[in-house]
Amino acid sequence: MPDKREQIENAATDAIKKSGVRNVSFRTLAETVGVKSASVHYHFPTKSDLAVSVVDKYTLGFSEALDAIDRKHKSVSSRLMAFARIFEDTLANGELCLCGMMASEVDELDQQTKASLQRFFREAERWLVKTLESQPDEVVSPLPPNELAKILMSGLEGAILIDRAADGRARIKALKSFIRSLF
Amino acid sequence: MPDKREQIENAATDAIKKSGVRNVSFRTLAETVGVKSASVHYHFPTKSDLAVSVVDKYTLGFSEALDAIDRKHKSVSSRLMAFARIFEDTLANGELCLCGMMASEVDELDQQTKASLQRFFREAERWLVKTLESQPDEVVSPLPPNELAKILMSGLEGAILIDRAADGRARIKALKSFIRSLF
DNA sequence: GACATTGTACCTATCCGTAGATAGATTGCT
């Protein structure tokens, strides 16, 4: 059993992916991990502290997943498909990408949390650009890697957003078709 | 000055586009239009009633905007660019598409509201398919209209979601490049 | 035309639940 602190972070991550920061309460979080809400405040004095920790941890985990993709897959196309599969799995869990969800709440986030959030998208897109540039001849598209990366990221975030609301997975499938069409 | 009822709907629409249904309160809404919260409950007994009305009204307005596009633009490419511009304008206002925002809250919506929400995406994508099929030779893509429509819709929803969080408009621009690349 | 009835659109006041946050006592490990 990990630290209570870590359990709280994990519970918060799950809850936020399902219904956002606003819907996560210290009380519910506390019940989930079996402590009192005051104890949650001990580890994370304010909700903002919790949000920043959760985003940073998520970004780290995402980054590690990308490293794992680089190790397991060698072609650009299989790397991109593996990238898409991360989103597909998230959708299968009835969740959104944590940062996609929090992006919808950006109006209510403080500067620190927002900065962490922006870092997530920057890093994800940076990996996509790096991947697309690694084998320039492999990709057949008139669009530069820089723009393709943003199209893919936006498309995948939007796909799970809509598919989840529509109780389907037609959009994530379409995004995978799009990736295949690039090769 | 329109009906109070309509004023309430409009105020709710604006507020939801900025920070979601959860963040809209009967009290704030009432203050915005200059009545008491009980009066808002008079027009919309529950929050769900309000949400359904707002989504349906938004869908109607969106549909009318698409009709206007059909009247003003004749080529597929200019129609799609005009479609993208709807999202671009929304982003410029610091807002999300009302239904994109509500899609992120789908866990907390009741069945009626969810059904209305799904109708919005169905209709928007139906227009895209119809538009893409209207001049099959004009579009150069190996992907079927059906999938292209979902890619475009997901991409645009995701683009404004991320761009708003990132204080930029790079992603909506990339989506417009994508549309141009289809011709 | 006059009077009673009903409906519309608001009001004041209040209920009950939940939110984030804090103070201060308690426990338990080293």
Added chain:
DNA sequence: AGCAATCTATCTACGGATAGGTACAATGTC
């Protein structure tokens, strides 16, 4: 003894929702 982690108890705030009342216009009836 001292520090970390947790507790109990409580505060203030705001949330949706409801009860019950008022003013006034519309409608129906004699």
